[in-house]
Amino acid sequence: MADMQFGLMTRAQFPAEDDMQVRFRELMEQARLADKLGYASITNGMHYSSAPFQDFQQLPFLSRVMAEAPNLRLNFGIILLSLHKPLDIAESLATVDVMSGGRVIFGAALGYREVEFLAFGTTAKEKVKRFEENLIAIKRLWTEDVVNMKGSHFELKDASAATKPIQKPHPPIWIGANADPAIKRAARMGDCWYVNPHNRTDTIIRQTEVYKRALDEAGKPFPKEFPGRREVFVASSREEAVRLCKPFLAKKYKAYHEWGQDKVMPEGDNDLGQDFDELVRDRFFVGSPDEVAQQILDFNKATGINHLIMSMQWPGMPQSLVLDTITMMAEEVFPRVRKG
Amino acid sequence: MKKMQFGVMLRGVFPQGDDMRIRFEELMEQARLMEKLGYDSLTKGSHFSTYPMQEMVQIPFLSRVMAECPSLRLNAGIVLLALHKPLEVAENFATMDLMSNGKMIFGCALGYRDVEFKGFGIERKGAVRRFEENLEAIKRLWTGGPVTMKGSHFELDEARISVPLVQQPHPPIWMGANADKAVERAARLGDCWYLNPHQRLDTFQRQIEIYKRTLDACGKPFPKELPMRREVFCAPTHEEAVRIAGPFLKSMYEAYEEWGQDKVMAEGDNDISMRYEELAKDRFIVGSPDEVAEEMLRYHKLLGVNHIIMSVQGTGLPQSQVLETFELMAKEVFPKVQQGM
Numbered sequence: 259m260a261d262m263q264f265g266l267m268t269r270a271q272f273p274a275e276d277d278m279q280v281r282f283r284e285l286m287e288q289a290r291l292a293d294k295l296g297y298a299s300i301t302n303g304m305h306y307s308s309a310p311f312q313d314f315q316q317l318p319f320l321s322r323v324m325a326e327a328p329n330l331r332l333n334f335g336i337i338l339l340s341l342h343k344p345l346d347i348a349e350s351l352a353t354v355d356v357m358s359g360g361r362v363i364f365g366a367a368l369g370y371r372e373v374e375f376l377a378f379g380t381t382a383k384e385k386v387k388r389f390e391e392n393l394i395a396i397k398r399l400w401t402e403d404v405v406n407m408k409g410s411h412f413e414l415k416d417a418s419a420a421t422k423p424i425q426k427p428h429p430p431i432w433i434g435a436n437a438d439p440a441i442k443r444a445a446r447m448g449d450c451w452y453v454n455p456h457n458r459t460d461t462i463i464r465q466t467e468v469y470k471r472a473l474d475e476a477g478k479p480f481p482k483e484f485p486g487r488r489e490v491f492v493a494s495s496r497e498e499a500v501r502l503c504k505p506f507l508a509k510k511y512k513a514y515h516e517w518g519q520d521k522v523m524p525e526g527d528n529d530l531g532q533d534f535d536e537l538v539r540d541r542f543f544v545g546s547p548d549e550v551a552q553q554i555l556d557f558n559k560a561t562g563i564n565h566l567i568m569s570m571q572w573p574g575m576p577q578s579l580v581l582d583t584i585t586m587m588a589e590e591v592f593p594r595v596r597k598g
Numbered sequence: 599m600k601k602m603q604f605g606v607m608l609r610g611v612f613p614q615g616d617d618m619r620i621r622f623e624e625l626m627e628q629a630r631l632m633e634k635l636g637y638d639s640l641t642k643g644s645h646f647s648t649y650p651m652q653e654m655v656q657i658p659f660l661s662r663v664m665a666e667c668p669s670l671r672l673n674a675g676i677v678l679l680a681l682h683k684p685l686e687v688a689e690n691f692a693t694m695d696l697m698s699n700g701k702m703i704f705g706c707a708l709g710y711r712d713v714e715f716k717g718f719g720i721e722r723k724g725a726v727r728r729f730e731e732n733l734e735a736i737k738r739l740w741t742g743g744p745v746t747m748k749g750s751h752f753e754l755d756e757a758r759i760s761v762p763l764v765q766q767p768h769p770p771i772w773m774g775a776n777a778d779k780a781v782e783r784a785a786r787l788g789d790c791w792y793l794n795p796h797q798r799l800d801t802f803q804r805q806i807e808i809y810k811r812t813l814d815a816c817g818k819p820f821p822k823e824l825p826m827r828r829e830v831f832c833a834p835t836h837e838e839a840v841r842i843a844g845p846f847l848k849s850m851y852e853a854y855e856e857w858g859q860d861k862v863m864a865e866g867d868n869d870i871s872m873r874y875e876e877l878a879k880d881r882f883i884v885g886s887p888d889e890v891a892e893e894m895l896r897y898h899k900l901l902g903v904n905h906i907i908m909s910v911q912g913t914g915l916p917q918s919q920v921l922e923t924f925e926l927m928a929k930e931v932f933p934k935v936q937q938g939m
Contacts, residue, residue, distance in 0.1 A: 278696055278761045306685050307757040309744070314761060315693040321658035322697050325665035341683075345646050345717035353655040356618045357662050376753040377685040404649065412719040415712070418649035421618055 259558055260596050263565040265299035265333060266292045266584065267487060268319075271311035271510075271573050278312055284577045285314075286326045291581060293327035295588035299363065301333035301487075301567050307373050311513065311573055317350055324358045332358055335365035335452065335487070335567065336434040340385040341378040343412050344395035345419075351429060352400065352421040360424035365452050366393060367434030371517060384410070386443075393431070393447055400428040432485055436523045438468050445472030453486030453563060456514065458540040461527040462486070466561045483565055486557070489542040490568035492586050496545040502579060503544060506572035508534045513573075543568075547586065551594035558595075601939040602898065603905040604932055605639030605673060606632055606924070607827060610659065612652045613914060622654065624917045626666050631921055633667035635928035639703070641673040641827070641907050646681075647713045651853070657690055664698045672698055675705030675792065675827070675907065676774040680725040681718040683752050684735035685759075691769060692740070692759045700764030705792055706733065707774030710862045724750065726783075733771070733787055740768040772825055776863045781805050785812035793826035795909060796859060799880040799897065801867040802826075806901050823905055826897060829882040830908035832926050836885045840874075842919060843884050846912035848874045883908075887930035894931070895938045 268288060272281050289300055300323060304316045320332045332354060337347065355362040368385045375381055380388060391409040398405045399419040407414045423429050433448030435441045436457060444451040451469050453462055473480060489507060493499035514520070515531045538544050543553045557563055568587070571580045608628060612621050629640060640663060644656040660672050672694070677687065695702040708725050709715070715722050731749040738745045743758035763769065773788030775781045776797060784791040791809050793802060813820060831843035851870050854860070860868045870877060878884060883893045897903045908927070911920045 279699065279764070282697055306689055306760070308760040309758045312761050314696075315689045317657055318661035318690055318693045318697060321661035322665060325662060341686075343681075343718050345714075349646055350655045350658055353658045356654065357622055357658065359619065373755055373757055374685075376755050377757055378683050379751045379753070409719075413716040415716050417647040417713055417717050420646060420648040420651070420653040420655070422652075424619065 259555060259564070259598055261564060262554070262558065262592075262595050263298035263483075264587070264592060265301055265331070265485075265565060265567040266297050267301040267303070267335070267567050267569040268323075268571070269301075269303050269569050271308060271313045271513075273573050274310055274312060276312060278314075281312075282314070284580075286323065287577070288571075288580060288584060289323045289327040289330065291584055293329050295585065296592070297330060297588065298565065299331035299333050299567070300327060301335040301365075303335060304338050305371070305374070306377060317354075321354055321357065324354075324361070328358075331361045331363055333363040333365055333432075333567065335363065335432065336367040337365060338369035338374060339366040339392050340368055340380060340388040341374060342392065344392045344399060344409070345412070345414065345417060347392070348396045348399035348419045349421060352419050352423045355423035355425060355429055356421055360429075362423065362425065362429040363432060364396075364429045365432040365434060366448075367452075368440065370521070380411070390443075390447065397428060397431075430483065438465065438524060441465050441469050442472040445469050445478065446476050450481035450484055453484075453561070455487040455489055455569060456520070456523055456541070458527050459557065459560070460540070461524060463560045465524070480562065484562050485565035485567055486561065486563040487567040487569065488557075489544075489572075490550065490566075490570055490583075490587065491542070491544045492547055492550045492583050492591055494546060496549055499544045499546065500538065503572070503575070504534055506575040507542065508537075509574065510572040511537055547590035547594060550587075551591045551598060554591070554595050555598040600638065600936065601904065602894070602932075602935050603638035603823075604927070605641055605671070605905065605907045606637060607641040607643065607675065607907050607909040608659075608663075609643060609909055609911060610654045611648065614650050614652060616652060618652055618654070626663065627917070628911075628920060628924065629663045629666040629670070631924050633669055635924060637670060637924075637928070639671040639673050639905070639907065640667060641675040641705075643675060644678050645711070645714070646717060647711075657694070661694055661697065664694075664701070668699075671701045671703055673703040673705055673772070673907065675703065675772065676707040677705060678709035678714060679706040679732050680708055680720065680728040681714060682732065684732045684739065684749070685752070685754065685757055687732070688736045688739035688759050691736075692761050692763050695763045695765055695769055696761050702765070702769040703772055704769045705772040705774060707792075708780065708862075710859065711857055720751070730783075730787065737768065737771075770823065778805060778808055778864060781809050782812045785809050785818070786816055790821035790824055793824070793901070793903065795827040795829055796854070796863055796870065796881070798867050799900065801864050802897075802901055805864065820902065824902050825905035825907060826901070826903040827907040827909065828897075829884070829912070830890065830906070830910055830927075831882075831884045832887055832890045832923050832931060834886065834926075836889060839884050839886065840878075843882075843912070843915065844874045844878075846915050847882060847884070848877065849914075850912045851877060887926060887934065890927070891931045891934035891938065894935050898935075898939060
């Protein structure tokens, strides 16, 4: 699996009492280390009003982090696209693409939190329509000089993107999707499906078939790059890995469950409130270097996923532990996967 | 605080065909030089759909440039506030204030271009209302939470910003204003009026009285910081400065006129179509170091301005000339101005 790309997801939501200036400096340190160790990408997610956790905003964060990690691709993974206006997103991402020398990845998904829909003056009911028309408008703004298009919540009248992206025809468009209809949409509208971190491995294997059939229907080939997010933690042994990451990872999934993430997940795999051991068995890559490498290889073989976006820090996890696992992944797991 | 602060507006507007990657590197070089020479602030404006000009977007640009100039205050001058949603703006600025260690300035104004209003799905006639309710929501999100508030185009349901601000109670709010009514609004709602680059000095002299009367009516003191943007260019002699900067300034004002900037300017001072000399008088600060210093002091004496945001690179001025004028300003103009205060 010589061409596997590994990415670092700095989702890192932090507990309310944390000093965020310290946390910011730590994230910059993580990015510098990932850049040095040959990671391919850095990913930041998007949420607003994320209490009880603290979190940085995606656009300023990724714009800043590129100065520390000039070799990493910058994955906006994901943008809650139905909340936004296409002119804003098209121009902002084009600016980042220019500033970074063509390293932007545009991840897009629908969103699901009521507090966000309300604050952006929209509703859950409108999300699919807005998502689709926004995506069409953004692609047109990136690839056409002057655009005229009337959407349900915007109008482009002789509009243009003030800056065009460096990547041609445009940065890769990864579409996040949990449920089957969303996966079909990803096949139809995206450059690839961006596999989420929540679903069980067996669900993803089943859904990859849904994705392939939808690609066939759209007359599109299987994408060269197939990215997937997973929770990953590596230590000298499986027991040690579980012992070290459990207090933090378990808390994160409890928060997802409380936010209602599992309500938009496919039936039969929509309970994130279950026991930690079960979550680990089916969804996370946690273990010794040998075990994690094997899990990644098996996952690649079953799904074709060849860009693994790894979350390696959860609320409350100390920096030293994060740096250790980032390093051990690069030094002991990457070579095993690439040889395997 | 210094008696007079000096900042540069990196307008970052370039003609079609320019390689924006090269222009971006040049802007980073400008920022590093400003840091080295002891400038006080760096400003980036905001416009969308600027064809036939190319422009970089404000929030990603300011977030990136802060890595090059950690000592400079970063002025988002201005945010077209009516276009946006308050939770997004409040959150972005909180993250930027934190990343920059409390250096953000929040400039805001209404905007005036139809292509922007339409692109963001709003009507021009709702702009003032959106502006005012957005600002109220942002201040509430910045100063406490959770916030519950129903606006005309958003609803906050126990919403909160996700990181705290470094500056307390919040970053300074500078309010751009051209017309008299907008100047009154700036007195009422802002931490200060952010004097625009377009109006003549005599218009400001008239409007500063309106500003002061409105401050009095609100029971607010005159602000400690009164910032103003001007087109500035300095060369060893007057003739050389005009020869280099004149054509760029004139062509830029032709573009402003095409965009309809003059339609929202103050009555009696809303014609920007005249030839350069007339346009420049009491509006641009262009000349030798002595002339530029004197002119700056005049704005200070007559208006109380104590932070000058200089647009140096109009559209097309070559990098070498921008860097030279930065140096000349820092070495020969700034000391003269500080001494004259």
